[in-house]
Amino acid sequence: MATTDNIIVGSHVWVEDPVLAWIDGEVLRINGGEVRVQATNGKTVVANISKVFPKDTEAPPGGVDDMTKLSYLHEPGVLHNLAARYELNEIYTYTGNILIAINPFQRLPHMYDTHMMEQYKGAAFGELSPHVFAVADAAYRQMINEGKSNSILVSGESGAGKTETTKMLMRYLAYMGGRSGVEGRTVEQQVLESNPVLEAFGNAKTVRNNNSRCVLVHYLGN
Numbered sequence: 652m653a654t655t656d657n658i659i660v661g662s663h664v665w666v667e668d669p670v671l672a673w674i675d676g677e678v679l680r681i682n683g684g685e686v687r688v689q690a691t692n693g694k695t696v697v698a699n700i701s702k703v704f705p706k707d708t709e710a711p712p713g714g715v716d717d718m719t720k721l722s723y724l725h726e727p728g729v730l731h732n733l734a735a736r737y738e739l740n741e742i743y744t745y746t747g748n749i750l751i752a753i754n755p756f757q758r759l760p761h762m763y764d765t766h767m768m769e770q771y772k773g774a775a776f777g778e779l780s781p782h783v784f785a786v787a788d789a790a791y792r793q794m795i796n797e798g799k800s801n802s803i804l805v806s807g808e809s810g811a812g813k814t815e816t817t818k819m820l821m822r823y824l825a826y827m828g829g830r831s832g833v834e835g836r837t838v839e840q841q842v843l844e845s846n847p848v849l850e851a852f853g854n855a856k857t858v859r860n861n862n863s864r865c866v867l868v869h870y871l872g873n
């Protein structure tokens with residue numbers, strides 16, 4: 652819902668656009684429930700005030716790494732922040748302790764190498780840039796500290812990147828769990844090779860779809 656109280660003539664706002672989803676602009680006039688907006692792309696748009704959202708003019712151009720830092724947590728604010736980060740190849744963003752991943756549609760090997768895993772090992776959650784390894788590390792640490800099994804839910808539309816994300820979670824957990832090899836293969840390799848079997852049986856149903864992934868972090872005692 653838009654906070655209509657914040658919208659006055661001269662306000663910087665977001666307004667819906669049939670092609671770009673949201674465009675930003677400045678309020679020229681308010682007439683009853685209708686707002687006329689001069690968009691920065693040159694268009695003049697008239698919209699119902701309930702569909703016009705205030706824009707945070709002080710947000711950093713590169714976005715924020717945790718959406719709880721945004722002044723307005725509405726749809727255009729969230730999408731704009733994710734888009735600004737994606738432009739800079741920052742595919743991960745937190746919303747509190749939830750990680751949002753945007754599919755990069757390109758290989759980013761430097762993001763997932765051993766050096767990166769070492770960086771996130773034991774680092775306090777939120778201390779480093781948002782990353783899937785930070786989530787895996789938090790789940791792993793909690794399992795060790797509380798002596799209880801844990802789980803990580805990976806949810807999203809088809810093609811969003813659930814399988815890739817789950818693979819990275821498993822890679823990190825296998826890396827943390829031990830490196831002793833059997834028949835020349837490391838635990839990490841063996842766990843990743845089991846992924847197709849887990850995919851066949853391990854998908855989790857959520858209210859969003861039937862095809863979420865759940866990574867279980869089992870506590871097997873000391």
Ligand SMILES: Nc1ncnc2c1ncn2[C@@H]1O[C@H](COP(=O)(O)OP(=O)(O)OP(=O)(O)O)[C@@H](O)[C@H]1O
Binds near residue numbers: 754755759812862
């Ligand atoms: N983190 C990533 N790094 C590089 N490529 C990625 C990443 N995430 C997704 N992709 C690319 O997007 C494609 C689709 O992702 P993925 O198979 O993980 O989607 P999915 O959510 O599991 O889809 P479905 O629900 O249909 O199985 C991958 O094959 C890969 O090319």
